[in-house]
Amino acid sequence: MSFTQKISRLTSTPFVWLFFAGFITSCSSSKLDLKGFDLAKGEQVYNNLCMVCHTAGMFGAPKMRDKSMWASRIAQGMDILINHGINGFNAMPPKGGNASLSDEDIKNAVAFMVSQSQ
Numbered sequence: 001m002s003f004t005q006k007i008s009r010l011t012s013t014p015f016v017w018l019f020f021a022g023f024i025t026s027c028s029s030s031k032l033d034l035k036g037f038d039l040a041k042g043e044q045v046y047n048n049l050c051m052v053c054h055t056a057g058m059f060g061a062p063k064m065r066d067k068s069m070w071a072s073r074i075a076q077g078m079d080i081l082i083n084h085g086i087n088g089f090n091a092m093p094p095k096g097g098n099a100s101l102s103d104e105d106i107k108n109a110v111a112f113m114v115s116q117s118q
Contacts, residue, residue, distance in 0.1 A: 034111045042112030049096050059091035070117035085110045
C-alpha cells in the first residue's frame with residue numbers, strides 16, 4: 001500500500017475527523033468562562049489598586065484591554081492567573097501589594113481584567 005493510499009484510508013475514518021474537529025475547536029475557543037466571578041467587585045479592586053500598573057504597563061504588567069499582551073497569559077488558564085495575582089509574579093508583589101485584600105478580591109479582579117482583555 002502506497003503512502004497516499006495509507007493517508008487516504010486514515011483520513012476516511014470518523015475518529016480522525018472527530019480528533020481534528022476537537023483540536024480545531026480547542027484552538028479557536030481561547031475565551032475563558034468567567035461565570036462565578038463577581039466582575040463588578042473585580043472592577044472596584046482594579047480601580048483601587050491594579051490600574052496603577054495595568055493601565056500603563058508598568059514593570060512589565062500586561063496593559064488592560066491589550067489583547068496581544070494578554071493572549072498568552074489567558075491561554076494558561078484562570079488557575080495560573082489567579083495564582084500569580086495572589087502570590088505575586090515577576091515584579092508584581094503578592095495581592096498587588098495590598099495584603100489586606102482577600103483571595104476572593106484578587107480572583108474577581110483577575111477575572112475582571114481577563115473579561116476586558118480577551
